[in-house]
Amino acid sequence: MSYEGQPKKSGWGELGHKWITAIAALVTALTGAGFFIGRSSAPDARPVAPATVTVTAPGAAPPAGTGTTGAVPVNADPAVYWSGELEWGKFNLDLNPPNYTDGEYTQALGDLFYVDGKAQLASWKKGGSPGKADCASAVDADGFNQTRFTKDNHICGRTAEGRIFRLDVTSTGNTVRTQVIVWNK
Known part of the structure; x- marks a missing residue:
């Protein structure tokens, strides 16, 4: 029954093509961003730039007006090859900064x-955060080409070049993030 002056209701027959066009555009945009196909078309990961800290030696103030801050990169530790945060894709940890390489x-x-x-991995099975020697021992004892993980796990490893x-x-x-430390050989 239709009443004069009321708008006519529209059904799928009249608006279906508009909805289909909108949904197709959304699927195309999400596929281009790598959403449906495991991010294979999206960038693998973004290394985060190392932070800096300000270090001032006791009793040694910079001369007035020089404007120096004494900033030293966090990776200034000679035992550390690279450290930072990675959003995971495929990384060669022998590169500084880590990057993708085939093989x-x-x-x-x-x-x-x-x-x-040639690299190996091992889950840290003890409490606390392992250091370089702890990780080397874990890899020597349990090193394999794969290991399962959950949030807050520590995973130890040895790169193909021995780091x-x-x-x-x-x-x-959907996104795996880790804090990474790679020690020098």
Whole structure:
């Protein structure tokens, strides 16, 4: 029954093509961003730039008006090859900063880290945060080409070139983030 002066109701037959066009545009945009296909078309990861700290030696103030801050990079520790945060894709931790290379890389996939190449991984099974010697011992005892992880895990490893590293898992899910430290040989 239709009443004079009331707007006519529209159904799928009249608006369906507009909805289909809108949904197709959304799917196309999300696919281009790598949303549906495991981010394979999106960038693998973004290393975070190292932070700086201000260091002032006791009793040694800079001369007035020089404007120096004494900033020293956090990676100034001679034992550390590279450290920072990584959003996981495929990384070669022998590169400084880590980057993707075919053949030698570590990758996060689901709840699994795995390596392609000569590198090895081991989950830290004790309490606390392992240091370089702890990680080297863990890899010597349990090193393999893959290991499962959850948030707050520590994963130890040895790169193809022999550098010991530790991954501290800070977030999981669609995006896996870790704090990484790679020690010099």
